Amino acid sequence: MGINLGDEFPNFKAETSQGDIQFHDWIGDSWTILFSHPADYTPVCTTELGAVIKLVPEFQKRNVKLIALSCDSVEDHLGWSKDIQSYQKCGGEFPYPIIADKERKLAVQLGMLDPVEKDKAGLPLTCRAYFIIGPDKKLKLSALYPATTGRNFDEILRVIDSLQLTATKKVATPANWKQGGECMVVPSVTPEEAAKLFPKHRVQDVPSGKSYLRFTPQP
Numbered sequence: 001m002g003i004n005l006g007d008e009f010p011n012f013k014a015e016t017s018q019g020d021i022q023f024h025d026w027i028g029d030s031w032t033i034l035f036s037h038p039a040d041y042t043p044v045c046t047t048e049l050g051a052v053i054k055l056v057p058e059f060q061k062r063n064v065k066l067i068a069l070s071c072d073s074v075e076d077h078l079g080w081s082k083d084i085q086s087y088q089k090c091g092g093e094f095p096y097p098i099i100a101d102k103e104r105k106l107a108v109q110l111g112m113l114d115p116v117e118k119d120k121a122g123l124p125l126t127c128r129a130y131f132i133i134g135p136d137k138k139l140k141l142s143a144l145y146p147a148t149t150g151r152n153f154d155e156i157l158r159v160i161d162s163l164q165l166t167a168t169k170k171v172a173t174p175a176n177w178k179q180g181g182e183c184m185v186v187p188s189v190t191p192e193e194a195a196k197l198f199p200k201h202r203v204q205d206v207p208s209g210k211s212y213l214r215f216t217p218q219p
């Protein structure tokens with residue numbers, strides 16, 4: 001079973017490396033990224049969780065909380081955290097919790113199991129999924145990567161910027177957009193409304209003669 005964009009994200013209870021949580025209470029008024037990885041003490045996962053540690057200040061600036069998940073125990077998470085911090089050359093408290101989904105309940109509920117990757121006992125592992133959840137607890141974006149492809153967390157920051165901008169402004173972000181770049185006026189905005197909301201917008205001519213390519217400076 002999966003979860004669709006716009007659905008309320010399940011309000012699960014979980015054991016984590018920072019204690020037990022009730023997910024919606026833990027989210028509070030923040031945006032949240034829940035990201036899974038196949039297993040603790042594995043190489044790509046170590047680079048991924050390390051990369052996320054480095055980006056914590058960027059996520060904090062955007063009011064985004066982070067929470068990881070794998071099917072290993074809290075004990076494993078705590079032991080592996082030290083390796084990640086050593087690899088990343090940083091000390092202190094590990095800056096985000098890791099859910100211990102030992103029984104794979106969440107992995108099944110959220111459709112995160114990878115049919116290819118198995119643990120030593122032959123049980124399926126989680127893929128590299130991520131879910132971006134809004135302060136309204138609804139799913140805004142999700143992605144699934146196989147175990148063999150590590151994620152680009154700068155891209156995840158970029159999509160957070162787009163999601164937060166487009167949540168309040170009637171724009172969409174074009175291919176390869178970055179914070180501060182030109183945006184597109186969304187199709188539902190009439191020409192009259194566009195003139196009021198985005199006085200600096202321009203309409204690009206196209207052979208069809210249709211006026212749908214409307215660019216505006218980022219509002």
Ligand code: BEZ
Nearest residue numbers: 038042043044045147148
């Ligand atoms: C890794 O994190 O390196 C990994 C985990 C499972 C399968 C392949 C790679």
